[in-house]
Amino acid sequence: MSIEEYIEGLPKGAVRARKDGTYTVVPRMRLGQMDAALLHAVSRAVEKYGLPGVRLAASQRMMIDNVPEVALREVVEAVGLVGDCFAHKVQPCLGSAGCKLGQQDSMGAADRLERVLAGFTLPAKLKTGVSGCPMCCAESMVRDVGLFGRKHGWTVSFGGNGGKRVRKADILAEDVTEGEAFEIISRALAFYAEHGKVKERTARFVERVGIEAVKDAVFGGER
Ligand code: SF4
Incomplete structure (x- = not known):
């Protein structure tokens, strides 16, 4: 499966391509909340792949930026659910x-x-x-x-x-x-x-x- 097909199969907005060729992964944060398990999972993924950290968007979502294509699937799987759970x-x-x-x-x-x-x-x-x-x-x-x-x-x-x-x-x-x-x-x-x-x-x-x-x-x- 190509990377494009893989992203297509994820919830809308869960992974965003960046200008520099890397990706942003958006963990699922219902109503702007994260539990300890998600915090640990994000922390482990950032450490394992040497990512610069995370960024909070104005929309109460966490963005894991600069994820290289080779690590994309593993980062998505490591943080578990990604993207919004509801369309609105x-x-x-x-x-x-x-x-x-x-x-x-x-x-x-x-x-x-x-x-x-x-x-x-x-x-x-x-x-x-x-x-x-x-x-x-x-x-x-x-x-x-x-x-x-x-x-x-x-x-x-x-x-x-x-x-x-x-x-x-x-x-x-x-x-x-x-x-x-x-x-x-x-x-x-x-x-x-x-x-x-x-x-x-x-x-x-x-x-x-x-x-x-x-x-x-x-x-x-x-x-
Ligand atoms: S709108 Fe702001 S000040 Fe009012 S309850 Fe919400 S957080 Fe508090």
């Missing part, structure tokens, strides 16, 4: 589980949101940010779908984007329960799935159809 990226902050400012359980909500999103096939990749308070450390307002907690519930946002054409998300609802938030997100995504163009991210989608159309689809006559 969920980025949480620590929230009320560990942050003194946390007003809602963002880790728990992110865990459940990931499973809600797994049921959707969407026009483009989807990034989400789940923050435990309005400080928005998980960058909720520049994500396709955002949640941030306040004392009385969750704020739900939609259509945000970072990158070269930044768009601040629109607020769909405030002070809703987690269940209500997921229902709102599911309705917005169903509308996006039906009317979005291929590779059209939510920011461009909202700019094209208008946020009122999204709100109509989500709330109908309820608002």
Whole structure:
């Protein structure tokens, strides 16, 4: 099997070719977390192959850079699971589980949101940010779908984007329960799935159809 075929068989984004001919391996870190076994496995791989170390990406992922082609398969096997476990990226902050400012359980909500999103096939990749308070450390307002907690519930946002054409998300609802938030997100995504163009991210989608159309689809006559 060629190296290209081998990479093709891995989860999308698990191994990335670099300009210098080496590769970056991305261990699986669900919700930005690593256990001791994964830490040891990564450490052993870096030592064994004399790699410069690891790098943390803004997306809460660890990157093992400069892996030569001859060592690629062994490094992937050494760290175990690689790539994202779900198609859509969920980025949480620590929230009320560990942050003194946390007003809602963002880790728990992110865990459940990931499973809600797994049921959707969407026009483009989807990034989400789940923050435990309005400080928005998980960058909720520049994500396709955002949640941030306040004392009385969750704020739900939609259509945000970072990158070269930044768009601040629109607020769909405030002070809703987690269940209500997921229902709102599911309705917005169903509308996006039906009317979005291929590779059209939510920011461009909202700019094209208008946020009122999204709100109509989500709330109908309820608002
Ligand atoms: S968003 Fe709020 S709860 Fe989350 S890490 Fe930042 S300050 Fe803490």
